[in-house]
Amino acid sequence: MSHATDESTQIQxxxxxxxxxxxxxxxxxxxxxxxxxxxxxxYFLILVFLWFFMYFVEFLGNDPTVVSGIVSVVxxxxxxx
Amino acid sequence: MxxxxxxxxxxxxxxxxxxxxxxFFALALGGxxxxxxxxxxxxxxxxxxxxxxYTVLTAHGVFLVISFTIFFxxxxxxxxxxxxxxxxxxxxxxxxxxxxxxxxxxxLTGVAILAGFTDATxxxxxxxxxxxxxxxxxxxxxxxxxxxxxxxxxxxxxxxxSWWAWKAENPDERIPLPAFMVLxxxxxxxxxxxxxxxxxxxxxxxxxxGLIESVNPLLTRTLFWFFGHPVVYFWLMPAYMxxxxxxxxxxxxxxxxDPLARVxxxxxxxxxxxxxxxxxxxxxxxxxxxxFIAMTNTMFxxxxxxxxxxxxxxxxxxxxxxxxxxxxxxxxKALPWRDPVFAGMALxxxxxxxxxxxxxxxxxxxxxxxxxxxxxxxGHFHLTVGTAVALTFMAVTxxxxxxxxxxxxxxxxxxxxxxxxxxxxxxxxSNAMHRGGLLGIPRRTAEPQYDGFEFEAAVGSVAELxxxxxxxGVLLTLSLVLFFANVVGTALNGRxxxxxxxxxxxxxxxxxxxPQILDNLKLWTAIAVVLVIxxxxxxxxxxxxxxxxxxxxxxxxxxxxxxxxxxxxxALAVEQSTIATLETTADTATAVIAGVIP
Amino acid sequence: xxxxAYEKLWLVAAMLLIVGFIATITYGSVxxxxxxxxxxxxxxxxxxxxxxxxxDDPRVEQVGENEYxxxxxAQTFSFQPNPIEVPEDSDVTFYVTSRDVIHSFSxxxxxxxxxxIPGEVAEMTxxxxxxxxxxxxxxxxCGPGHHDxxxxxxxxxxxxxxxxxxxxxxxxxxxTGDEISVDVTTENRxxxxxxxxxxxxxxxETLTEDVTIEGGETLETTFTVDSAxxxxxxxxxxxxxxxxxxxxxxxxxxxxxxxGGDDDE
Numbered sequence: 001m002s003h004a005t006d007e008s009t010q011i012q013x014x015x016x017x018x019x020x021x022x023x024x025x026x027x028x029x030x031x032x033x034x035x036x037x038x039x040x041x042x043y044f045l046i047l048v049f050l051w052f053f054m055y056f057v058e059f060l061g062n063d064p065t066v067v068s069g070i071v072s073v074v075x076x077x078x079x080x081x
Numbered sequence: 082m083x084x085x086x087x088x089x090x091x092x093x094x095x096x097x098x099x100x101x102x103x104x105f106f107a108l109a110l111g112g113x114x115x116x117x118x119x120x121x122x123x124x125x126x127x128x129x130x131x132x133x134x135y136t137v138l139t140a141h142g143v144f145l146v147i148s149f150t151i152f153f154x155x156x157x158x159x160x161x162x163x164x165x166x167x168x169x170x171x172x173x174x175x176x177x178x179x180x181x182x183x184x185x186x187x188x189l190t191g192v193a194i195l196a197g198f199t200d201a202t203x204x205x206x207x208x209x210x211x212x213x214x215x216x217x218x219x220x221x222x223x224x225x226x227x228x229x230x231x232x233x234x235x236x237x238x239x240x241x242x243s244w245w246a247w248k249a250e251n252p253d254e255r256i257p258l259p260a261f262m263v264l265x266x267x268x269x270x271x272x273x274x275x276x277x278x279x280x281x282x283x284x285x286x287x288x289x290x291g292l293i294e295s296v297n298p299l300l301t302r303t304l305f306w307f308f309g310h311p312v313v314y315f316w317l318m319p320a321y322m323x324x325x326x327x328x329x330x331x332x333x334x335x336x337x338x339d340p341l342a343r344v345x346x347x348x349x350x351x352x353x354x355x356x357x358x359x360x361x362x363x364x365x366x367x368x369x370x371x372x373f374i375a376m377t378n379t380m381f382x383x384x385x386x387x388x389x390x391x392x393x394x395x396x397x398x399x400x401x402x403x404x405x406x407x408x409x410x411x412x413x414k415a416l417p418w419r420d421p422v423f424a425g426m427a428l429x430x431x432x433x434x435x436x437x438x439x440x441x442x443x444x445x446x447x448x449x450x451x452x453x454x455x456x457x458x459x460g461h462f463h464l465t466v467g468t469a470v471a472l473t474f475m476a477v478t479x480x481x482x483x484x485x486x487x488x489x490x491x492x493x494x495x496x497x498x499x500x501x502x503x504x505x506x507x508x509x510x511s512n513a514m515h516r517g518g519l520l521g522i523p524r525r526t527a528e529p530q531y532d533g534f535e536f537e538a539a540v541g542s543v544a545e546l547x548x549x550x551x552x553x554g555v556l557l558t559l560s561l562v563l564f565f566a567n568v569v570g571t572a573l574n575g576r577x578x579x580x581x582x583x584x585x586x587x588x589x590x591x592x593x594x595x596p597q598i599l600d601n602l603k604l605w606t607a608i609a610v611v612l613v614i615x616x617x618x619x620x621x622x623x624x625x626x627x628x629x630x631x632x633x634x635x636x637x638x639x640x641x642x643x644x645x646x647x648x649x650x651x652a653l654a655v656e657q658s659t660i661a662t663l664e665t666t667a668d669t670a671t672a673v674i675a676g677v678i679p
Numbered sequence: 680x681x682x683x684a685y686e687k688l689w690l691v692a693a694m695l696l697i698v699g700f701i702a703t704i705t706y707g708s709v710x711x712x713x714x715x716x717x718x719x720x721x722x723x724x725x726x727x728x729x730x731x732x733x734x735d736d737p738r739v740e741q742v743g744e745n746e747y748x749x750x751x752x753a754q755t756f757s758f759q760p761n762p763i764e765v766p767e768d769s770d771v772t773f774y775v776t777s778r779d780v781i782h783s784f785s786x787x788x789x790x791x792x793x794x795x796i797p798g799e800v801a802e803m804t805x806x807x808x809x810x811x812x813x814x815x816x817x818x819x820x821c822g823p824g825h826h827d828x829x830x831x832x833x834x835x836x837x838x839x840x841x842x843x844x845x846x847x848x849x850x851x852x853x854x855t856g857d858e859i860s861v862d863v864t865t866e867n868r869x870x871x872x873x874x875x876x877x878x879x880x881x882x883x884e885t886l887t888e889d890v891t892i893e894g895g896e897t898l899e900t901t902f903t904v905d906s907a908x909x910x911x912x913x914x915x916x917x918x919x920x921x922x923x924x925x926x927x928x929x930x931x932x933x934x935x936x937x938x939g940g941d942d943d944e
Contacts, residue, residue, distance in 0.1 A: 021417075022333055023405040028589040031402070033337065033395035037685045038409045040391050044692055047438060048699075054442055055703055058519055059451045060711070065790040066450060066803040068714040132823035209820050215780045215797060216822070298781060299796050341686065362715060363783075364794045365775075365801035366722070369715040376704065380697045387693040391686055446704050447713040450790035454783055454818035521787035523818035528826040534787060534814025594681040627722050633798045634726045636779040638755070638822055 085580040086484035090163050094485040096176050100156035101478070101485065103184060105568055107148030108471075110191075112561040114141035119510075119554030121527060123547035134527035135207045136197040142210030143194060146316065146466055147229065148187045153474050154319040155183070155236050157481070158263045161322065162240045164583060165257035166247040170239060179235035186228030193222035209525065211305060214285060214296045215635045223286040230274050237267035255592040256600050258339055259326050259585060265346040266318040268606050269311055269353050272613060276307025276357070284631075297632030299366045300624050306357035307617065314353045316466050318346070320473040324393045324430060327477060330586035331423045332416055334400025337392050339588040340595035345392075347599060348385040351609040355616030356382055362449040366627055371620045372446055378616060379444040386437060393430060399589065421493055425476020425500035429469050432507065436464030439515060454525075457518020460511040468507045475564055476500055480581075482571050489577045491570025495563050502560035510553025513546040522546075716793045720800035723776055728752060733800070734776055739765060741842060741869045747771045753795045754778035755822050758815060758830035765807060765832070766840035772804045780821045786832055787814040794819060807834045839922070842868035843875075843892075847918035847925040853906045855933050863900040863918050863925075867892040881916035881929075882909045906931045 059065075087094040114137045120126040121134055129137065159176070163169055170176045190206070196219070197205035206218035240263050244256070256264070284296045284304075329336045336342065358375035361367055398412055406412030417423045439461040442448060452458060479496045483489060490496065520536040520543070522529050529536075536543050598604065682690075707713045728734040733750050737759040740748045747769055752759045754777065765771045775784045775795050782795040793801040795817075815830035849861040859881070867873050872893045879886045879902040892898045902918075909931055917926040 021404045021415075024403055026334075026399060026403050031337075031399055031589060033391075033398050033683070033685055035398040035401070035406075035409055035412050036337075036391055036395035037688070039394055040689055043390065043434060044696070047441070047696060050438055051441065051700065051703070055445070055448055055707070059448045059790065060707075062451055062788070062790050064786075064805045064807055065711075065713055066716070066793075066805060067712045068804060131826055135820060135823060135825070138820075207823075213781050213819075216820075297798070299799055302781070302796070338681075338683070338686070340681065361794075363792060363801075364799075365716050365720065365796055366718050366799035369717045372715055372717075377701060380701050383697055384693055387696070388686075388690065391689045395683075395685075441700060445700060446715060447707045448704065450713075450792045453792050454785070454794075521785070521789075521816070523783075523785070523816050525818070525820040526826045531814055531816065531829045533829055533831050534812070537788060590681050590683075623718065627718065628798045633722070633724050635797060636726060638780050 083578055083580040084582045085487060086160065086164065086481075086583040087487040089583055090169055092173050093159060093163050093169055093176070094487075096170075096173075096180060097156040097159050097481075097485045099180060100152045100159070101481070103187075104149050104152035104156065104474075105565070107144040107152065107187075108561070109565060111141050111145035111149055112558060114138075114144070116554050116558045119551055122529060123551045124528075124530065125547070125551045131527035133198060135209065135525075136194065136205070138525065139197070139207050139209050140191075140194050143190060145471075146210060146312075147226075148191075150316040150466065150470060150474070151229075151233060152183070152187075154316070155180070155233065156485075157319050157322070157477070158236070158240060158266075160481070160484075161259035161263050161326070162243050164585065165259035166243055168243060168247060171242045171246055172239075175235070175242075176239055179232045179239060181232075182235065183229050183232030186225045186230075186232055189221050189225030190229065191225070193219045193225065211309065212285070213305070214288070214298045214301045216638050217285075217289055220286060220289045223281045223289060227278070227281055227286070230278065233270065234274070237271065240264065240267060255595070258336075258342060258588075258592065259322060261343055261600065262318065262322045262325070262346050264602060265350045265605070266315065266322075268602060269318075269350045269609070270315050272354050272606075272609055273308050273311035273315070276304045276354075277309075280304035280308075293631055295632050295635050297624065297628040297630065298635070299364065299628055300621070300630070300632065302364070303358070303361065303367075303621065303624055306360040307354065308357070310357040310360060311353040313462075313466065314349055316470045318349060320429070320470045321345070321389055323473050323477050324389070324426060325396075326585040327480065328393060328423070328426045328430075328586070329396035329400060330584070331420060331426070331480070332397045332400025333404045334396055334398075334402075334586075336586045336588040337395040337399060338590045338594075339592050340590060340599065341388055341392050343592075343595050343599040345385040345388050347605050348382070350605050351612055352378060352382045352385075354609065355612045358616070358620060359444055359446075359449075362446055363453045366624060367620055368623065371623075374616060376444060376446045378612075383437070383441065383444070390430075390434065390437075396586070396589075397427070419497060421496035421500050422476050422480045424497060425479070425503075426473050428500060428504040429472035429476065432464050432472070432504065432511075433469035435511075436461060436469060439464065452518055454523060455518035456514045456522045456524050456529075459524045460514030460518060463507060463511045463514065467511070468503070472500060472503050472507075475503065478564075478568070482568065483577070483580050484583055486571060486574075487576050487580065488571050488574040489580070491567050491574060495567055499560050499563035499567065502556055502563065506553045506556030506560055508553070509549045510557065513549035513553070516541070517543070517546045517550075713790075714804070716801045716803060719802050720774065722798050723800055725776070725778055725797035728776070728778055733774055739763060739771075739842065743770075744870070745769045749773045751775045751784060752778055753782040753784055753817065753828075755780065756817070756824040756828035758784065758817075758828070761815075762831035762833045763815075764840065765834055767810050767834055767836055768808060769834075770804060770806050772802060775801045775803075781819050782817045782821050782828070783819040785816050785818045787816055789813060792818075810834050810836045810839075841873060841921055843873065843920060843923055844868060845918065845920050845923040845925050847879075847927065849916060849927045849929055851928075852930045852932060855911060855931055856905075856907050859904045859906050859909075859929055859931075861902045861904075861916060861918065861927075863902065863920075864897060865890070865892060865900065865920055866897040867894060870894040875920055878919045879904075879916060880919070882914050884908070 117137050193204055193206040196202050197207045204219045206222035208216045208218045212218055280301045284301050287293045288296050325336055325342050356375055356379040358371055359379045362372050401412035401415040404415045406415030479490055520538055522536050723731050734752055737750050737752045742748050747765050749763050749771055777795045777797040784795050785792040791805050793803055811834045813832040817828040844866040846864045847861055853859050861879055863877055872891055874891050877888045877900055881904055886902045888900055890898055911931050913928055913930050915928050917924055
């Protein structure tokens with residue numbers, strides 16, 4: 001607890017010069033994670049696309065598949081009609 | 082004078098060091114077996130007998146996913162408890178006690194596995210990480226696993242004792258986030274390990290000792306997966322903890338939301354266990370309805386990971402913007418990519434995003450026909466435990482080593498090269514594994530080359546996949562060499578007074594924003610137990626009802642000596658039993674005929 | 680609890696994703712009829728498969744016009760029967776069990792894939808359309824010879840497919856001048872009748888008989904050849920029905936000794 005709030009923003013590692021690059025302090029109310037939203041939105045789209053690709057192309061295209069005898073008759077009937 | 086962990090908690094730092102070094106030793110062994118397998122499977126270089134491949138595979142699996150991961154995580158959990166509660170362990174002898182128990186346990190198990198390489202003893206345990214009966218390991222294998230798991234139970238007790246003592250002194254305080262994560266993870270672990278404890282203590286160990294005749298293979302398998310799925314969260318939770326409490330700080334920012342982090346860990350506690358049956362979608366003897374329930378639970382288990390993705394990225398973004406980053410995606414350039422701790426964790430997180438996708442496929446019930454037990458699954462867990470977890474652990478090692486040894490890291494450049502090399506190597510390897518799985522190439526086989534047919538690739542070729550896997554394996558091995566160079570180099574360094582402070586990330590939205598109920602561990606544990614009872618009672622009862630508690634009579638397959646002699650002996654045994662059966666049948670037939678014909 | 684608006688948005692999107700995944704799977708089950716391997720079949724004693732009606736004789740059986748059942752036994756390190764032969768345009772239900780450890784039965788390049796657990800029977804119904812040859816792998820580690828465990832499923836054209844069993848039996852020796860008679864047993868295990876020709880080739884002689892065998896029936900035929908026309912010596916004979924053959928050798932001798940020549944057991 002004590003470590004968490006007091007010291008975390010003091011970056012004093014001499015070995016990590018890049019870390020001292022903090023140019024401003026952004027508080028809770030000023031921070032709007034648009035970048036995170038953009039990235040996560042992109043991830044969402046990729047997931048949806050890949051899911052459909054995997055299910056309808058890779059999986060259903062990988063015939064034959066295990067079906068129940070009854071339904072196969074039903075779909076066969078639909079096919080004839 | 083610095084204020085590193087070793088300065089604050091010198092005695093605990095020693096325990097953590099021991100746990101880390103045990104972990105790294107297992108990583109080294111696991112890595113050696115990994116490259117042997119890679120080259121053997123792909124056919125690039127085969128110097129072991131294919132029958133011994135499975136001993137190599139058992140060692141690779143057990144050393145990496147049991148010893149490497151768990152030794153490392155008990156180290157960082159000890160760090161998390163002592164640092165966040167700001168108090169040393171209650172009883173150092175107890176702490177060394179559980180470490181010792183784990184070490185003894187895994188040594189017994191390891192010896193049982195490695196003895197499989199020599200004919201000098203009858204001991205062997207080439208049963209792979211899943212040890213499905215009727216494959217039978219030497220009793221030492223099971224006994225060692227039991228001791229190891231009991232060691233982790235005591236470790237949990239140790240951390241709970243610290244929390245209880247702290248709570249008595251700070252009755253009105255919120256549980257600090259790192260401690261909260263440790264406690265919820267351990268509660269999940271206690272529930273989860275009941276499955277494997279039951280499988281081993283009630284069935285497999287007595288069976289391997291000859292005390293019981295037989296076991297029900299579907300029952301022990303189901304109990305294994307009762308444990309086998311949540312164990313992946315046991316590996317993953319420490320990595321998540323690092324992403325929540327260390328990564329924001331390394332990025333130069335703060336954790337975006339403490340309350341959501343708590344929600345995530347509570348969800349893992351209640352949803353990790355009642356999902357194991359999704360590993361058994363293609364098992365005969367379990368009704369489709371149970372499989373559907375397991376799928377629903379598993380799909381909802383995606384939620385905490387998806388929430389984590391947002392919180393972690395937002396925390397990184399906070400750091401980047403404090404460092405001057407601008408734009409929708411331009412801020413990514415402002416992140417400290419040259420810092421191996423950051424780069425390693427960020428790349429691990431990126432790989433985990435990809436792993437998340439293959440995991441979603443694995444969670445799907447009927448699509449499992451496509452991927453079950455194919456190389457796809459191997460690709461998946463080399464992204465999860467093999468990268469999200471392993472790369473995060475290696476990256477944070479570069480932060481932890483100075484903290485627990487009091488010595489400067491040997492080389493930051495080598496460390497940066499190491500994490501990048503791991504990322505590149507695993508990209509080649511896991512991508513090829515996923516694609517190979519879709520062609521139907523099976524996992525867990527010494528020679529995925531068959532006489533009667535070939536795997537047909539619509540894009541690329543099997544040879545190209547093999548080349549990618551072998552290249553990936555070589556890069557990963559190089560990466561490990563760099564890692565160990567750094568660990569050894571650091572250990573050989575002198576004591577430094579100029580180390581970063583032991584601290585973790587602050588929060589933008591702190592625990593004061595989190596409802597008090599989130600800290601009610603008893604409530605979440607009770608819900609978790611109820612969900613497990615709902616998910617498992619009927620499947621287990623049905624399995625016992627069908628196959629019996631101790632199963633049908635079985636042909637045991639003790640894997641004592643893995644050479645051609647044993648195979649031919651086995652073949653002979655099968656032949657003899659067949660002849661015996663035929664003879665009995667003939668005798669019966671004669672008797673019947675004699676009876677019928679007066 | 681203080682949750683950022685973007686996080687709420689993502690929470691909703693994540694829930695949509697999860698519900699969408701479950702909906703897709705449900706669509707596959709309900710609308711497409713994809714069925715999971717389940718608990719439809721009774722358990723079996725792995726060490727007593729020889730006494731089990733389903734698995735005493737691993738085989739393919741016809742049960743309806745285009746419906747077949749395949750009873751398959753997996754064991755270290757092979758599948759029985761192998762290859763499994765079924766006709767095109769058929770519904771085949773596989774029943775798979777194990778004689779020893781856990782295996783799998785997985786048709787490479789298809790969605791036909793199941794664990795094979797001793798004591799349990801996996802049931803899978805599959806529609807095969809066109810003729811094809813599929814490899815079968817065991818994709819669960821089953822012991823040191825695991826990588827050698829493979830099989831094949833042949834989906835053959837209607838013309839090539841039959842479930843005919845042929846067995847022919849002839850004498851080992853006959854005295855010159857006596858008749859050689861070869862008994863042929865032909866079983867049609869399909870449901871429909873087959874019209875075919877049984878052929879016996881012996882020496883330079885070829886004898887044929889056109890037959891019709893009703894579904895499920897067994898036909899006994901006997902071919903008779905005069906040994907004198909063949910002459911003294913060993914004569915190989917072959918009986919052929921479609922793609923099935925059985926063969927033997929008969930010795931024609933002038934003077935048969937009572938005690939000699941009986942090298943049959």
